[in-house]
Amino acid sequence: MTALCSRPAQLPGGRQLGLVPFPPPPPPPRTPLLWLLLLLLLAAVAPASGWESGDLELFDLVEEVQLNFYQFLGVQQDASSADIRKAYRKLSLTLHPDKNKDENAETQFRQV
Template identity: 60%
Template sequence: MAATLRRLILLVSIFSSFLCRPILGWDEGDFEIFDAVEEVNQNFYEFLEVSPDASSKEIRKAYRKLTLKHHPDKNKEAEAEITFRKLVSVYEILKDEDKRKRYDKVLVEGLPDWRQPIFYYRRVRKMGLGELFILLAGIGTIGQFLTNWAVYFEKKLVVVSFIIILYESKRRKC
């Protein structure tokens, strides 16, 4: 009785720790930062010509100065529109304190390695318990379906080979 109670307590604690664990995934803000880093391909602070510890006022001032310089209506160069779009995305990230902290974290840690599947499953995918159950049920159902078909074809092969053997034996007797 005591062993069963211990097992039950252990099972409940494991299950509750699984349900209560924090999710360490990314949200849309993180993806926006990753896309901007890949697009700009330069340090955002260098792009705006400000120091990394610049205040939001200094960032806004640098943004306005560069906007006047690179706006497509005022600058007729072919690259002006692309530079202006990069400038807007950089400013959108650096003006928001939360996104700026996330960007500073990307500066330190670098961009994620998208080629590693384990990285995807640990960091990117936010899978809830219900979604996990549906996925495992689907995999189990497909596995059961394929196993049943394999058993059917094996039995069919045995029956067909048995019929062929009977037919051959009757033919030899005649």
């Protein structure tokens, strides 16, 4: 596509032609757009840089627990979700600090 010039072309001898087509101007540089894209990519990648030391402590806590959750609730590993829910409710009622008068009742209830 060509754009038209706004002035007539001059020929030798003073003659003028009509409007002469000129090539379109080059597109504006995309440097600011590229910098913005790079900044957005860095902002998205920075939070996903990996595990922090506080996150790794969770794995240490899980390794310290010798009991899996099925054993803790007293159900089989192939138990249905309804059975697991029922066992959880039963255990939470027996360990609740209002029902359990043991001095470690609050700690036991938090483990559930």
